[in-house]
Amino acid sequence: MPANSRIWAYSLPATVLLMAPFDILASLAMDIYLPVVPAMPGILNTSPAVVQLTLSLYMIMLGLGQIVFGPLSDRIGRRPVLLGGALLFAIASFCLAASSTVALFVAFRLLQAAGASAALVATFAAVRDVYAERPESAVIYSLFSAMLSFVPALGPIAGAVIAERLGWRAIFVALGAVALLALVNAVFRWHETRPVSAAVARRSVLPIFKSFAFWTYTLGFSAAMGTFFVFFSTAPRILIEGAGFSEVTFSLAFATAAGAMIVTTRFARQFVQKWGIPGSLARGMAMLLFGAVLLSVGQLFGSPSFFTFILPMWIMAIGIVFAVSVTANGALKGFGDIAGAAVALHFCIQSLIVGSLGTLAVVALHGNTAWPLVAYASVMALVVLVALALLRRRKIPG
Numbered sequence: 001m002p003a004n005s006r007i008w009a010y011s012l013p014a015t016v017l018l019m020a021p022f023d024i025l026a027s028l029a030m031d032i033y034l035p036v037v038p039a040m041p042g043i044l045n046t047s048p049a050v051v052q053l054t055l056s057l058y059m060i061m062l063g064l065g066q067i068v069f070g071p072l073s074d075r076i077g078r079r080p081v082l083l084g085g086a087l088l089f090a091i092a093s094f095c096l097a098a099s100s101t102v103a104l105f106v107a108f109r110l111l112q113a114a115g116a117s118a119a120l121v122a123t124f125a126a127v128r129d130v131y132a133e134r135p136e137s138a139v140i141y142s143l144f145s146a147m148l149s150f151v152p153a154l155g156p157i158a159g160a161v162i163a164e165r166l167g168w169r170a171i172f173v174a175l176g177a178v179a180l181l182a183l184v185n186a187v188f189r190w191h192e193t194r195p196v197s198a199a200v201a202r203r204s205v206l207p208i209f210k211s212f213a214f215w216t217y218t219l220g221f222s223a224a225m226g227t228f229f230v231f232f233s234t235a236p237r238i239l240i241e242g243a244g245f246s247e248v249t250f251s252l253a254f255a256t257a258a259g260a261m262i263v264t265t266r267f268a269r270q271f272v273q274k275w276g277i278p279g280s281l282a283r284g285m286a287m288l289l290f291g292a293v294l295l296s297v298g299q300l301f302g303s304p305s306f307f308t309f310i311l312p313m314w315i316m317a318i319g320i321v322f323a324v325s326v327t328a329n330g331a332l333k334g335f336g337d338i339a340g341a342a343v344a345l346h347f348c349i350q351s352l353i354v355g356s357l358g359t360l361a362v363v364a365l366h367g368n369t370a371w372p373l374v375a376y377a378s379v380m381a382l383v384v385l386v387a388l389a390l391l392r393r394r395k396i397p398g
Contacts, residue, residue, distance in 0.1 A: 008130040008193060015130070016143055018189055021182035022082065022123045023144050024151055025089060026062060026116035029175055030055065030232070031155030034254070035247040036168045037236045043168065044102040048237070049363060054106060055233055056359040058113040063351020065117030070125065070344020071205075077194045078122045078129070079186075085118025086183040093176030097169040115179075124343045129193035152232070153258030156251035164247065205341045207334075212394075216387040217330035218349050220281045223380035224323035226354040227288055227316055230361055230373045231257070235309070237368040242304035253310050260314040264321040277326040282388055285381040287319025292378045299370040309370060316377060 010018065033054075036043075040051045073081040092112035099105040131140055162170050208214055235254055239245040245253065272280050291312045298308025328346065335342035357380075361372035 008191075010189075012140065016140065018185065019123050019127065020144065020147055021178065022086065022119040022186075024147055025086075025175070025179055025182070026113075026120045027148055027151045028155050028178075029089075029093075029112060029116060030058065031152050032159035032162075032171055032175065034156045034232055034236055035160040035251050036163050036171065038240050039168070044105055046102040048367070050102055050106075052233065052359065052362060052367065054109045055229075056355050057106065058109050059229060059351050059358070060355035061110050061113035061351075062117045062120070063348040063355065065114045066121045066344035066348045066351075069118040070121045070348075071341050073122050073125050074194065074338065074341060077192045078126045079190055079192045081118050082122035082126075082190065083183065083186060085115045085120075085122065086179050086186065087115070088112075089115030089119060090176045090179035090183060091115075093172045093179060097172035097176070112175075121344050121347065126190075126193045128343070129195060150258070150262060152228070153255040153262065156254050157248070160247040160251040205338060205345070208338075208342055208345055211334075212387075212391060213333070214331045214335075214346070216384065216391050217277075217281065217327040218346050219353070219380070219387060220285070220323050220384045221327035221331070221346070222350045222353040223288060223377070223384050224284060224320040224327070225350055226358045226380060227373065227377045228320055229354045229358045230376045231313055231316070233358065233362050234367045234370070234372055238304050238309055238370065242368055243306075243309075253306055257310060257313045257317045260317040261321050264318045265325075268321060268325040271322065272325055277330045278388055278392060280322050280326045281330065282385060284319040284322030284324075285384050285388075287322060288316050288377040288381040291316030291319065292374045292381075295370045295374050299374070313373075 008015070037051060037055070038048075040046075040054070041048050044051070069081050069085065089112055092108045092115055095108045096105060096112065099108055127140060127144075158174075159171050162174060232254070236250065239250045239253060240247065271283075275283060291314075294312035294315065295309070298305075298312065302308040331346050332342050358372075358376055361376045365371040365375055
């Protein structure tokens with residue numbers, strides 16, 4: 001631990017139990033909502049394109065908010081940003097449950113994303129504060145990654161069951177309740193972790209923007225997460241509307257792709273040690289391209305089904321894990337003294353790319369086919385592979 005960091009006395013298991021809910025909630029608010037997405041146009045009396053905005057704008061706000069909350073956490077501390085974000089997330093979730101018009105629903109989704117953004121950036125900045133120079137850092141990042149892998153697997157199933165038994169509004173009540181429980185726990189147990197010197201010495205963020213390595217690995221993160229974003233944006237329409245899956249059957253099929261990520265995460269440390277950071281990212285991009293080829297074959301010569309849409313996504317899911325296991329370390333290396341700002345920019349740029357280009361692919365190429373997923377994954381993977389080649393050839397410092 002840095003000498004100027006406030007002492008964190010909790011054990012690693014206690015830390016994970018304290019921090020994990022704030023890491024999970026941002027993703028859970030996306031995934032638990034998926035099974036009811038096809039029904040929302042009728043519920044809110046709007047179009048599928050507007051309902052797509054409730055996914056896209058959430059992603060964009062999740063990133064934009066971190067531009068504000070990352071530097072703010074460097075200035076005033078992690079604790080107030082985390083507590084304020086969790087409270088905002090909970091209030092917005094309860095308001096979403098009470099919404100009856102599309103305008104209010106979209107507005108509260110934006111507020112929910114802002115709250116999730118604040119909690120997320122404060123959590124990751126605190127992890128760097130406490131574990132940046134300790135061997136437990138690899139363990140806690142692996143644990144967080146493993147937990148996040150379970151969210152896409154279990155979130156849609158939970159959403160389908162809740163919606164079937166209690167109605168769609170209960171999904172957002174459940175999100176608000178989880179956020180409140182995590183908030184109450186944090187109020188009593190989460191003390192400030194920001195290094196004392198951070199309030200005085202504020203390094204410029206310009207070196208982050210000038211770092212070719214930062215941009216290469218942030219684009220890699222965008223390629224991986226954007227592929228999954230386009231997948232869950234199109235999957236409900238392809239499988240529920242196109243293939244005739246029920247909400248529960250869809251959720252189970254969707255969960256198998258997340259299951260592929262979970263299994264791959266189990267071996268993440270071994271392949272990173274063997275291939276290194278650049279090698280792992282390159283292999284991740286290659287898997288995205290391979291999956292895109294299989295999706296194209298299924299789209300051209302088959303009909304929407306588990307085999308033509310979900311099985312190729314298993315390949316892409318493996319590639320996603322290869323990429324996200326190394327992109328944070330590759331992008332943020334050398335920026336430990338401005339961790340809040342660096343993490344914020346990393347996540348913000350990724351969210352803007354995913355939210356804008358991913359939505360463009362879904363809208364322009366019709367969200368009821370596999371072509372948006374093929375286009376996004378292929379283009380982004382090729383861009384990252386070119387950037388990696390330039391990074392290696394020119395030996396550009398991070």
